Amino acid sequence: MSDPQQDYDELKAAGLTLDLTRGKPSSAQLDLAAPMLDLPGSELVRAADGSDTRNYGNVAGLPELRALFAPFLQVPVAQLIASNNSSLELMHDTLVHALLSPLPGAPVRWADAGRVAFLAPVPGYDRHFAVCERLGIDLVSVPMTADGPDMDEVERLVADDPSIKGIWCVPKYSNPDGAVYSDEVVRRLAAMPTAAPDFRIMWDNAYSVHHLTEEEPELADVLALAAEAGNPDRPFVFGSTSKITFAGAGVAFLGASEANVAWWLTLTEKRTIGPDKINQRRHALFLRDGDGLRAHMAAHRELIAPKFAVVEKLLTDAFADTPGVSWTTPKGGYFVALTVPDGLASQVVALAKDAGIVLTPAGATHPYGKDPHDALIRLAPTLPPLADVEGAMAGVVTCVRLALARAGTRA
Amino acid sequence: MSDPQQDYDELKAAGLTLDLTRGKPSSAQLDLAAPMLDLPGSELVRAADGSDTRNYGNVAGLPELRALFAPFLQVPVAQLIASNNSSLELMHDTLVHALLSPLPGAPVRWADAGRVAFLAPVPGYDRHFAVCERLGIDLVSVPMTADGPDMDEVERLVADDPSIKGIWCVPKYSNPDGAVYSDEVVRRLAAMPTAAPDFRIMWDNAYSVHHLTEEEPELADVLALAAEAGNPDRPFVFGSTSKITFAGAGVAFLGASEANVAWWLTLTEKRTIGPDKINQRRHALFLRDGDGLRAHMAAHRELIAPKFAVVEKLLTDAFADTPGVSWTTPKGGYFVALTVPDGLASQVVALAKDAGIVLTPAGATHPYGKDPHDALIRLAPTLPPLADVEGAMAGVVTCVRLALARAGTRA
Numbered sequence: 001m002s003d004p005q006q007d008y009d010e011l012k013a014a015g016l017t018l019d020l021t022r023g024k025p026s027s028a029q030l031d032l033a034a035p036m037l038d039l040p041g042s043e044l045v046r047a048a049d050g051s052d053t054r055n056y057g058n059v060a061g062l063p064e065l066r067a068l069f070a071p072f073l074q075v076p077v078a079q080l081i082a083s084n085n086s087s088l089e090l091m092h093d094t095l096v097h098a099l100l101s102p103l104p105g106a107p108v109r110w111a112d113a114g115r116v117a118f119l120a121p122v123p124g125y126d127r128h129f130a131v132c133e134r135l136g137i138d139l140v141s142v143p144m145t146a147d148g149p150d151m152d153e154v155e156r157l158v159a160d161d162p163s164i165k166g167i168w169c170v171p172k173y174s175n176p177d178g179a180v181y182s183d184e185v186v187r188r189l190a191a192m193p194t195a196a197p198d199f200r201i202m203w204d205n206a207y208s209v210h211h212l213t214e215e216e217p218e219l220a221d222v223l224a225l226a227a228e229a230g231n232p233d234r235p236f237v238f239g240s241t242s243k244i245t246f247a248g249a250g251v252a253f254l255g256a257s258e259a260n261v262a263w264w265l266t267l268t269e270k271r272t273i274g275p276d277k278i279n280q281r282r283h284a285l286f287l288r289d290g291d292g293l294r295a296h297m298a299a300h301r302e303l304i305a306p307k308f309a310v311v312e313k314l315l316t317d318a319f320a321d322t323p324g325v326s327w328t329t330p331k332g333g334y335f336v337a338l339t340v341p342d343g344l345a346s347q348v349v350a351l352a353k354d355a356g357i358v359l360t361p362a363g364a365t366h367p368y369g370k371d372p373h374d375a376l377i378r379l380a381p382t383l384p385p386l387a388d389v390e391g392a393m394a395g396v397v398t399c400v401r402l403a404l405a406r407a408g409t410r411a
Numbered sequence: 412m413s414d415p416q417q418d419y420d421e422l423k424a425a426g427l428t429l430d431l432t433r434g435k436p437s438s439a440q441l442d443l444a445a446p447m448l449d450l451p452g453s454e455l456v457r458a459a460d461g462s463d464t465r466n467y468g469n470v471a472g473l474p475e476l477r478a479l480f481a482p483f484l485q486v487p488v489a490q491l492i493a494s495n496n497s498s499l500e501l502m503h504d505t506l507v508h509a510l511l512s513p514l515p516g517a518p519v520r521w522a523d524a525g526r527v528a529f530l531a532p533v534p535g536y537d538r539h540f541a542v543c544e545r546l547g548i549d550l551v552s553v554p555m556t557a558d559g560p561d562m563d564e565v566e567r568l569v570a571d572d573p574s575i576k577g578i579w580c581v582p583k584y585s586n587p588d589g590a591v592y593s594d595e596v597v598r599r600l601a602a603m604p605t606a607a608p609d610f611r612i613m614w615d616n617a618y619s620v621h622h623l624t625e626e627e628p629e630l631a632d633v634l635a636l637a638a639e640a641g642n643p644d645r646p647f648v649f650g651s652t653s654k655i656t657f658a659g660a661g662v663a664f665l666g667a668s669e670a671n672v673a674w675w676l677t678l679t680e681k682r683t684i685g686p687d688k689i690n691q692r693r694h695a696l697f698l699r700d701g702d703g704l705r706a707h708m709a710a711h712r713e714l715i716a717p718k719f720a721v722v723e724k725l726l727t728d729a730f731a732d733t734p735g736v737s738w739t740t741p742k743g744g745y746f747v748a749l750t751v752p753d754g755l756a757s758q759v760v761a762l763a764k765d766a767g768i769v770l771t772p773a774g775a776t777h778p779y780g781k782d783p784h785d786a787l788i789r790l791a792p793t794l795p796p797l798a799d800v801e802g803a804m805a806g807v808v809t810c811v812r813l814a815l816a817r818a819g820t821r822a
Contacts, residue, residue, distance in 0.1 A: 022467070030465040034453040037689070042445040054441040054657040056433070084495050085687045092682040096507055100546060111522055127681075134681040135511065246465045249689040270538075270545040271503040276496045276687065278448070278660040 004405040007398045008351065016356035018392040023175070023334035024383040025247050025300075032299050033245040039282040048284075053277040059269050062280040065251065068287060072208050073239045074221045075255030081264070083275045087240040087252035091202055092131045094236055094254070097267045098165075098200070099135060104233045104259040106198035110137075110165065118202075119157060119167040121149040123337060123365035123376050125175040128168045128204070132367075139367035140164065144177055148185035155192045162195040166202055172219055173207040176365055176378040177337040178330025186220035191229035201226075201235040207333040208239055209297045212305050215331055223255065232257040241283060243334065244296065251275075251283050307381040307389045311336050314393040318401065325400065336379040337365070338396075344403045345374045351399040357392050415816040418809045419762065427767035429803040434586070434745035435794040436658050436711075443710050444656040450693040459695075464688040470680050473691040476662065479698060483619050484650045485632045486666030492675070494686045498651040498663035502613055503542045505647055505665070508678045509576075509611070510546060515644045515670040517609035521548075521576065529613075530568060530578035532560040534748060534776035534787050536586040539579045539615070543778075550778035551575065555588055559596035566603045573606040577613055583630055584618040587776055587789040588748040589741025597631035602640035612637075612646040618744040619650055620708045623716050626742055634666065643668040652694060654745065655707065662686075662694050718792040718800045722747050725801070729808040736811065747790040748776075749807075755814045756785045762810040768803050 045053050048064040060066070061082025070077040083090055097103075099111045110116045117138035120129055124144075132139050140157065143150045148171065158164050169189070171181040181189075189201055203222055226234045233256070241250035254264065287293050312329055315338065319325040324341035340348055345362035352359050360378040363371040379396070381389045456464050459475040471477070472493025481488040494501055508514075510522045521527045528549035531540060535555075543550050551568065554561045559582070569575050580600070582592040592600075600612055614633055637645045644667070652661035665675065698704050723740055726749065730736040735752035751759060756773035763770050771789040774782040790807070792800045 024467055027463065030456075030463070031453075033465075037451055037453045037456065038449045040448055042442075042448045045441075045448065052438065052441070054444075054659060056435055056653070056658045058659075086683040086685075089683045096511070100507070100510070127684075130681050134678065242467070246689060247467045248465060248469075248685055249687045267545065270541050272497045272500045273538075274497075274659055276660045276690065278657060279687065279690070 004398070004402040008355070008402045011355045011395050011398045016391060016395060018356060018384060018388050018395070019358045020380050020384070020389075020392050020396075021358050021360045022383070023243070023380045025243055026303065026383050026385070028303050029300055029382070030246060032296060033286065036245060036282050036286045039285050040278060044285060045278065045281065047277065047281060053281045056273040058274045058277055059265055059272065061275055062277050062284060065280045065284045066253075068284060068289060068293065069239065069253055071290065072293065073205055073237055073253055073255055074219065075223060075237050079223075079258060079261050080253055080255040081261065082280050083252045083254065085242070085248065085250055085252060085279075087204065087206065087238045087242070088127055088131070090238055090252050090254045091128070091204065093268075094202075094264065095131060095135055095137065097264065098198075101263075101267055103198045103200070104257075104263050113163075113165075115163040117161075117164050119149070119154060119164060120367045121168065122367070123176050123378070124168060125170060125204070126364045126369075128202070129367045137165075141367055144174065144179060146179055148179060148181035151185055151188045155188065158192060158194040158196070158199060160195055164194070165196050165198060166200040168202050168204065170204045170206055171222070172205060172217065173210060173330055173333025175206070175333065176335035178328045178333050178335065180217050180331070181219060183220040186222050187225050190222055190225035190231060190234065199234060203235050203237045205237060205239045206243070209293060210243060210300070210334070211297065211332045212301060212308055213331045217331070223257070227257070233260050236260065244293070244300075245283060245286070249279065251280050304382050306386055308336065310386065310390050311379060311381050311393050314390070314397055318397040322404070325404075334380060334382055336381065338377040338379055339375050340377065340400055340403065341407065342373045342375050344400075344407060345371060345377050347403045347406075348377060348396070348399045351402060352396060355395055355399065357395045357399075359396070415809070415813040419766070419813045422766045422806050422809045427802060427806060429767060429795060429799050429806070430769045431791050431795070431800075431803050431807075432769050432771045433794070434654070434791045436654055437714065437794050437796070439714050440711055440793070441657060443707065444697065447656060447693050447697045450696050451689060455696060456689065456692065458688065458692060464692045467684040469685045469688055470676055470683065472686055473688050473695060476691045476695045477664075479695060479700060479704065480650065480664055482701065483704065484616055484648055484664055484666055485630065486634060486648050490634075490669060490672050491664055491666040492672065493691050494663045494665065496653070496659065496661055496663060496690075498615065498617065498649045498653070499538055499542070501649055501663050501665045502539070502615065504679075505613075505675065506542060506546055506548065508675065512674075512678055514609045514611070515668075515674050524574075524576075526574040528572075528575050530560070530565060530575060531778045532579065533778070534587050534789070535579060536581060536615070537775045537780075539613070540778045548576075552778055555585065555590060557590055559585075559590060559592035562596055562599045562603075566599065569603060569605040569607070569610060571606055575605070576607050576609060577611040579613050579615065581615045581617055582633070583616060583628065584621060584741055584744025586617070586744065587746035589739045589744050589746065591628050591742070592630060594631040597633050598636050601633055601636035601642060601645065610645060614646050614648045616648060616650045617654070620704060621654060621711070621745070622708065622743045623712060623719055624742045628742070634668070638668070644671050647671065655704070655711075656694060656697070660690065662691050715793050717797055719747065721797065721801050722790060722792050722804050725804040725808055729812065733815070736815075745791060745793055747792065749788040749790055750786050751788065751811055751814065752818065753784045753786050755811075755818060756782065756788050758814045758817075759788060759807070759810045762813060763807060766806055766810065768806045768810075770807070
């Protein structure tokens with residue numbers, strides 16, 4: 001076994017500049033959608049219903065694109081809205097609307113409700129947490145399991161406290177741990193009694209078609225289960241094509257009950273005369289139908305699965321038998337969650353940074369940026385070319401080994 | 412002189428279906444931007460700074476497009492933000508942010524400020540009023556003059572009442588009366604003492620390059636004048652390409668002081684990872700530069716000036732000598748404001764509707780949809796083909812004549 005400090009000194013001397021911070025598609029992935037850059041062309045600006053996509057109007061978005069995505073997001077097409085380029089915007093604005101106008105079933109708007117809190121399954125997505133922090137909504141951590149949030153804990157918290165108004169969920173290939181919510185977890189979320197009559201599930205189905213293997217798990221249908229349980233207005237479903245077509249120029253979707261959608265449209269009609277329907281038309285022309293979407297996602301998989309395989313191989317080679325070091329092997333999505341012994345995550349991130357390898361800050365996966373165990377590191381291997389992923393992960397391995405060696409020395 | 416009732420009966424019998432309600436560009440105007448529908452093409456996705464417009468990032472928008480529009484919106488490029496497809500969104504969200512987070516110079520966020528009111532120069536733009544109504548911001552009417560709002564009245568209202576937090580302005584070719592704010596009005600708006608330390612001007616420069624004649628008035632520079640007067644944070648400037656390129660798929664802009672822009676970006680970064688930069692790139696490639704923009708607007712003028720000329724001619728032929736009937740002859744923008752004797756506007760709109768000619772509801776140009784004089788009708792002649800504008804306006808003339816005749820009979 002080589003000397004960890006010597007290995008690290010050599011790593012630093014190599015002068016790398018590598019980045020595993022964010023779940024961004026690579027240029028090669030974006031190239032898959034290159035034909036869109038000439039679309040729709042001047043002949044194809046009329047939507048399937050004959051309307052002119054270039055002009056104002058149609059706040060709910062283009063019916064043909066909503067129809068294409070409805071089955072993948074498990075939302076009836078009449079209840080699915082196609083919007084501009086960011087599902088984060090739709091989540092943010094939904095909470096803003098709830099703060100300023102009472103949600104269906106809400107006794108008052110949340111701005112007048114005193115404390116408002118959301119459950120944050122951890123580890124989770126830092127941008128979800130940041131939206132709540134910005135809007136003055138408290139975050140209450142609940143632990144994730146391989147099947148989704150710890151439902152005993154969730155049910156206990158929501159049963160008695162009416163200030164808990166919602167929960168963040170990335171139900172498929174969760175960010176960052178890759179968990180797929182089990183049918184039982186979805187059913188309990190949809191059906192659990194909540195003290196708040198206006199409790200909402202923010203169902204960020206960001207990776208619904210983003211498979212890394214041929215296994216393609218089907219989520220339980222949260223909207224249907226909530227309706228069956230007598231809670232039709234509980235879920236807001238979100239999705240986007242940011243990691244399907246273009247990360248900055250995709251189309252985002254919002255789906256919910258008829259009452260929620262009517263509420264959302266009434267408020268949104270005051271804000272805009274309609275979304276960019278030319279871009280929606282461009283998407284419909286390029287992706288065509290469900291088979292077109294599936295084929296396109298298979299092409300993404302070919303590009304990124306090898307990067308996840310490299311992460312898996314280097315971690316296995318180095319730490320298969322190391323107590324306290326573990327990692328996820330996701331079957332989809334954009335992240336690997338690496339767990340190191342308590343107290344070492346921020347040290348590993350700092351060591352990597354000094355060696356030119358930028359990782360997501362330790363703690364980013366937790367509310368307020370604080371991982372109480374300082375043990376989790378989120379790895380995002382999609383953006384760099386394969387060789388750089390390999391170089392960066394070799395460096396991460398070196399940093400983890402040095403941190404472990406130092407901890408062993410101290411112990 | 413023919414019999415007004417008989418003329419109206421013939422109009423109804425003709426079974427028209429015509430629409431002069433909204434300021435929408437015609438298909439021919441949208442066709443002017445047809446080359447954009449094949450842009451950017453796969454070779455041109457990198458911005459001038461080398462960044463990939465297809466990926467996430469850059470909340471402030473593409474520098475080359477901001478530079479193109481900066482002189483036309485009279486905002487330094489560093490303080491101009493390029494966003495998605497709707498300036499109405501930017502106005503709405505700016506007020507939402509002000510409600511939820513204190514503006515620079517604000518003692519508290521507006522949600523905690525008790526009553527919040529805005530001045531609404533009337534006649535004005537119904538969507539501005541609707542944003543305030545939706546957000547619980549009261550509207551206080553002030554009269555418009557040919558030079559802009561009645562500044563004696565504005566100065567009187569803002570001097571003593573700290574709950575008056577802002578004013579809506581469409582400073583060039585105002586909606587609907589076509590007024591261009593005089594230098595003196597702009598200077599007084601920028602410099603007037605306000606009881607509210609966080610008073611804001613919502614400067615919706617929607618028609619900055621939308622000339623109908625070769626006269627191209629230059630507005631006074633509200634940002635510069637406000638800074639000179641010691642009120643740098645007072646104006647928020649808005650604009651868009653909705654009536655330049657595509658009404659549904661343009662680019663919207665926000666400009667303000669450095670402090671306002673920093674505030675706005677900090678809050679917006681929680682909401683989105685960035686705007687659709689491919690569409691911004693598409694705009695920059697198509698419009699190229701200031702000369703390209705001017706040439707494009709001249710082509711718009713060729714299409715729509717004849718429609719405004721028809722409105723002017725038919726109204727002049729019919730009512731040049733009719734007491735109580737007057738109208739604007741705008742030198743730019745999208746609207747003609749027709750004034751009829753008090754109490755007749757809603758009758759004219761109802762008569763036209765029964766004859767198949769849809770006009771903007773009487774009162775829409777006033778807060779809460781109530782014109783106390785029931786005298787103003789907004790005409791929007793850009794969308795229909797020229798022959799339809801002529802047909803619709805002949806019908807409007809018939810309806811006004813009938814309403815006048817009935818009023819004369821009753822008197």
